[in-house]
Amino acid sequence: MKRRLFVFPVLLALGVALTACNPVATLNNTTNLSGLDVTRNLHYGPDARNVLDIYAPQQASGKPVVLFIHGGSWDSGSKDEYVFVGDSLARAGYVTAVMSYRLAPTHPYPDYIQDAAQALKWLQDNAAKYGGNGQRLYVVGHSAGAFNAAEVVDNARWLNEAGVNINTVHGLVGIAGPYDYDFRKFPSKNAFPAGGDPANIMPSRHIRPDAPPHLLLVAANDTTVDPDNGERMKAALQAAGVPYTYTVLPGLNHITIVAALSRKLTFLGGTRKAVLDFLATQEQKP
Template sequence: MWSLLQIFNALTPKDAGSEKIARDLAYGAEPRQKLDIYAPRNPSGPLPVVFFIYGGSWMDGDRHNYDFAGRALAALGYVTVVADYRLLPEVEYPAFLDDCFMALKWVEATISEFGGDSSRIGLMGHSAGAYNAIMLALHPNYLAQSTITKSVRCVVGLSGPYDFFPFDGKITMRTFGAVPNPRDTQPIEHVRNTAAPMFLATGDKDGLVYPRNTVALAKRLRGVGVTVEEKHYPQLGHPQTLIALSRPGRRMAPVLDDVAKFLDSNLKV
């Protein structure tokens, strides 16, 4: 049975200024360790890169349902990568983060073959994908211990959970309830003053991942001197910050325009 997102992706018109240039590329040996790449049509010179991580409560998701997002970001002038990663119950925390980091390292090593500039990478995610992106940027096990740190110039988080301990919902209990050190799972606990600039956005009508997550992380980052742009979209709920990237969804709120300005200021310099 098709999901609503699968139907939406299939039916929504895509940005004509971009195309999928590679599909089903393996960044690891597991079946879900594959990615697709999008780019502008007729690109000129090595282009900056956006590494987009989709959500799905860490137990659902398929990169093929995000063509609309990949094409939208590529049309802005970015080589855009959308990767699958292993999910619950096949794996537990932090394996899904490890997969995303493995894919990101593959991008740094290989994206030049597809017209991308590996020294100018932006991380971006929605919902659980925003959590993954922020954790890669902040947790000491990932970018902080890798040479890729200098390549990741900025991070975009849309409607992400960043400060949700103690766990009080089915999703968070299922995903993080058995972790020996639960506070280690919280992005807000790993804020550091060397973090890349961040764009954090939320819909004020979000009843799944409450806007307080964005407010709290942005405040903590500012407190240590990290550049943060915090955006609130009063009329949007949880999925709408993602849907607003699509051509028909852009009338709801200027999410794509705001993201584009942030990415341009950090990657096209």
């Protein structure tokens, strides 16, 4: 992993003329949510950051549920920056929860992993109120959020501790994730316990053989998270016998790979299509 896991310097990264001072706000403010049921700031836990927003097709009933986990080097970021993700996945027929979580350095590993587990527990128990099927959960994460997604799904410890039935999680999508790196050599070391050993923390070391299918998306031009993270995670999944799809998306970098989840920015690359194709394939299974 190289430098910080930036949240969203979209103005420079996309190379498009967004007119407002805050390009994230511009993208989100121009995302039309009409025709969706949106419920904000639902508490899945006791902390002020233990909140999520739900985006659902109108009059949804029994729809599969996607939990999206944002990036930000574990010390920044918010659900509020990813309205476009909620819109994009809900338009495709998924009840979509976009979560915030406790941040480092005040809350290092595993606090943010436990938050992801608690959010899944909440969705398992409450998704039906918002048109979702709490027995058909998927987890999608970008950057640091992809680390969180892989660790919470692949390491049965966190699901078991939170009371989540591991069979309710049917798939995982990791977008440009740092699944296997030595955090001690980077500023992100502050997101992990002092003296922590990457060999005991990295998601690639915790893959259970009964984990659900994975989609690993890697940006060919990523200079923030070394693409070798994806290669090492792929090798670990293969060794554990876990089904996976590994896709390198050409022309994309660490930021544009998640920006391309927006319905308005699919011209950037194939992120949205790859994610929706993967989810649809899993939904065809019993």
